[in-house]
Structures are given as C-alpha cells and as structure tokens.
Amino acid sequence: MSKRKLTKQQLSRIKENQDKRLSKARGKKIDTSSEEFDTEHLPGIIVSQYGVTLDVEDSNGNITKCHARQNLGPIVCGDKVYWNMGQDSKGVVTTLMPRQSLLTRSGFHGNLKPVAANIDQIIIVCARKPLYREELIDKYLVAAENLGVTPVIAFNKADMLNEKQTDEIKAMLANYSAIGYQAVMVSATQAHGLDDLLSVMDNKTSILAGQSGVGKSTIINYLLPDENVQVGTLSDSKDKGKHTTTASRLYHLPQGGNLIDSPGVRDFGLHNVGTDEIIHGFIEFRPFIGRCKFKNCAHLKDAGCALQAAVLNGQISQRRLDSYQQIIEQLTNTPE
Numbered sequence: 001m002s003k004r005k006l007t008k009q010q011l012s013r014i015k016e017n018q019d020k021r022l023s024k025a026r027g028k029k030i031d032t033s034s035e036e037f038d039t040e041h042l043p044g045i046i047v048s049q050y051g052v053t054l055d056v057e058d059s060n061g062n063i064t065k066c067h068a069r070q071n072l073g074p075i076v077c078g079d080k081v082y083w084n085m086g087q088d089s090k091g092v093v094t095t096l097m098p099r100q101s102l103l104t105r106s107g108f109h110g111n112l113k114p115v116a117a118n119i120d121q122i123i124i125v126c127a128r129k130p131l132y133r134e135e136l137i138d139k140y141l142v143a144a145e146n147l148g149v150t151p152v153i154a155f156n157k158a159d160m161l162n163e164k165q166t167d168e169i170k171a172m173l174a175n176y177s178a179i180g181y182q183a184v185m186v187s188a189t190q191a192h193g194l195d196d197l198l199s200v201m202d203n204k205t206s207i208l209a210g211q212s213g214v215g216k217s218t219i220i221n222y223l224l225p226d227e228n229v230q231v232g233t234l235s236d237s238k239d240k241g242k243h244t245t246t247a248s249r250l251y252h253l254p255q256g257g258n259l260i261d262s263p264g265v266r267d268f269g270l271h272n273v274g275t276d277e278i279i280h281g282f283i284e285f286r287p288f289i290g291r292c293k294f295k296n297c298a299h300l301k302d303a304g305c306a307l308q309a310a311v312l313n314g315q316i317s318q319r320r321l322d323s324y325q326q327i328i329e330q331l332t333n334t335p336e
C-alpha cells in the first residue's frame with residue numbers, strides 16, 4: 001500500500017463516495033452473486049489476506065489481487081467489500097461493508113489482530129497430539145459466546161487413540177455436550193465423523209481454529225479434495241505443530257456455506273474482554289450468577305459463593321470453575 005498521504009479534501013471525497021455506496025448497499029442483502037449495483041464498483045468477498053495484499057473474489061468466482069484504500073482499516077478474510085480494477089491488473093478495495101462478526105486474537109504485545117469476519121461458527125479443532133488443553137477450548141467458547149457465534153468442538157485424530165484414551169476424550173466431550181455444545185470426534189485421515197461435521201456447516205460461514213498441528217488443513221483437504229492445502233508434520237521431539245498455515249483462507253463448500261482455514265495458535269488471549277464477558281462465556285454458570293452472598297464475589301475462594309455451592313451440588317463442574325478462575329487470573333496478570 002502506498003504510504004502517500006491523502007489531502008483532507010481527497011479523504012472527504014473518498015468518505016462521501018463510500019457512504020453513498022454503503023447506503024445504497026444497505027438497502028439490499030449483501031450477496032456477491034447479486035447484480036452489480038454500479039458498473040465501477042464490484043461486490044467481492046475477501047478470501048485471503050497477507051500483509052497488505054487482499055485476494056478478492058468476485059461474483060463469478062474469479063480472484064483478483066487488491067490493495068485497500070488507506071482509510072478502511074484492517075480488512076480480513078470473510079470481509080465483504082466493493083472494489084474496482086486499478087492499473088496493472090491489480091484491484092483497489094474502495095468500501096468495506098459492515099461486519100456481522102469479527103474474530104480477533106492477540107498478536108505481539110497484546111495487540112488485537114483481526115482473524116476473520118462475518119463468521120457464524122467457530123469449529124474448535126483439538127487433538128491428543130499436540131495435546132489439547134481444556135482451558136484453551138474454554139477460551140474459544142468464551143470468545144464465541146461474546147461474539148454471538150456458534151461454537152462446535154471437533155476432536156480430531158480419533159484414529160490415534162487407544163481404548164482408554166478414547167473413553168477419556170468421550171467423557172470430556174460428553175461434559176461439553178451436557179452444557180449444550182456440539183462436540184464431535186473425527187479423524188480427518190480416516191474420514192471418520194466428517195459427515196457430521198459437514199452437516200453442521202451447511203449454509204454457514206465457519207472457521208476452523210485451534211493449535212498448530214491439530215489437523216485443520218487436513219480437514220479442508222478431506223472436505224475439498226481439489227484444494228490441495230499444504231499440511232505439515234509435527235515436530236519429532238515435542239509433538240508440536242510447525243505453523244504450516246500462515247494466512248487464513250476462505251473456501252466454498254459444495255453444499256453451500258464457507259469454511260475458513262486459519263493459522264494455528266499457541267494460546268488464545270482474551271484481552272478485549274472483561275470479567276463480565278468471561279463469566280457470560282461460561283453458559284452453565286448463568287443460573288447462579290447474582291446469587292452469591294456478596295455482590296462483588298469473585299467466585300474464587302469467597303464465602304457464600306453460589307458457584308462453589310453449585311460445584312458441591314454437582315450442577316457445574318469443578319474443572320470449568322477452575323478454568324474460569326485461571327482465565328480471570330491471566331486477565332488480571334496481563335500488563336496493559
């Protein structure tokens with residue numbers, strides 16, 4: 001993107017044109033397959049973004065490399081835009097449409113990095129290699145609840161589990177199902193359980209998220225064999241992924257709907273949410289909130305805590321309460 005500074009007059013003209021396009025488009029359902037509403041500005045969807053380069057797909061499925069107008073802010077995979085063809089067969093994104101949702105994660109120094117926009121579902125992919133952490137799953141659930149998108153837990157690499165481990169994982173998934181979440185056991189390499197996963201993705205935009213090496217790209221390759229997405233082996237010593245996927249990419253599902261592959265995470269920071277949002281993300285705690293003896297109960301070791309009582313009564317699990325407490329502790333220990 002050019003670092004050239006725009007004059008105030010240019011900026012206000014650009015803004016005026018964007019506002020015109022936005023108000024025209026707001027009257028319609030945003031659909032990249034719909035007719036263009038003017039000849040210059042074409043509707044498009046961002047299928048990938050790396051650095052300042054955006055891959056914009058038009059209504060015919062053609063992809064054009066674009067840059068964005070300077071004043072639009074970060075644009076990510078899943079964003080709906082208007083663009084036009086500039087010089088040298090490169091396009092320019094001129095308008096960013098309002099987002100239904102924006103998934104972010106923390107980058108360096110706790111800065112928020114947008115990952116994908118307009119998603120309906122987060123498929124939290126986990127496995128035994130690399131070893132899953134329930135706290136990471138819980139953090140994704142909190143993020144999904146606060147974004148208003150549906151989380152689905154997909155435990156991959158079921159083929160690698162022995163009987164005892166299978167029972168262990170089934171019990172963990174059953175706990176999540178009891179809370180009300182969809183939780184499935186799959187194997188991307190053995191094509192096991194993927195039809196169940198596919199059916200929850202019908203006509204929705206879903207993102208595959210989770211640690212590096214859990215098999216997100218392998219799932220894409222199974223569901224969309226023509227795509228040939230690069231997958232990576234795990235490191236020999238630590239069973240850790242090698243961060244093979246470096247940019248999110250949106251794919252279309254044959255039965256309708258989109259699926260976004262995303263780069264693996266080490267952790268998932270919840271820096272943009274406060275304690276109220278975190279507790280809101282533990283959906284089974286909701287009936288007990290406001291029932292503690294003290295109004296400012298931190299639900300840690302406080303006397304008369306309704307959540308502690310709910311654990312004793314078998315209404316919520318100690319593990320989820322521990323997870324909540326860990327997340328709160330991390331939040332209070334994170335320097336601004």
Ligand SMILES: Nc1nc2c(ncn2[C@@H]2O[C@H](COP(=O)(O)OP(=O)(O)OP(=O)(O)O)[C@@H](O)[C@H]2O)c(=O)[nH]1
Binds near residue numbers: 232234
């Ligand atoms: N046994 C087994 N191995 C799998 C399965 N799914 C994926 N793998 C293997 O796990 C490794 C990592 O797979 P990827 O698809 O690259 O993982 P990813 O989640 O996309 O990783 P990043 O792109 O680094 O975030 C590869 O060696 C895959 O072959 C599975 O169901 N069973």
Ligand SMILES: [Mg+2]
Binds near residue numbers: 216231244245262263
């Ligand atoms: Mg990958």
Ligand SMILES: [Zn+2]
Binds near residue numbers: 302305
């Ligand atoms: Zn309490």
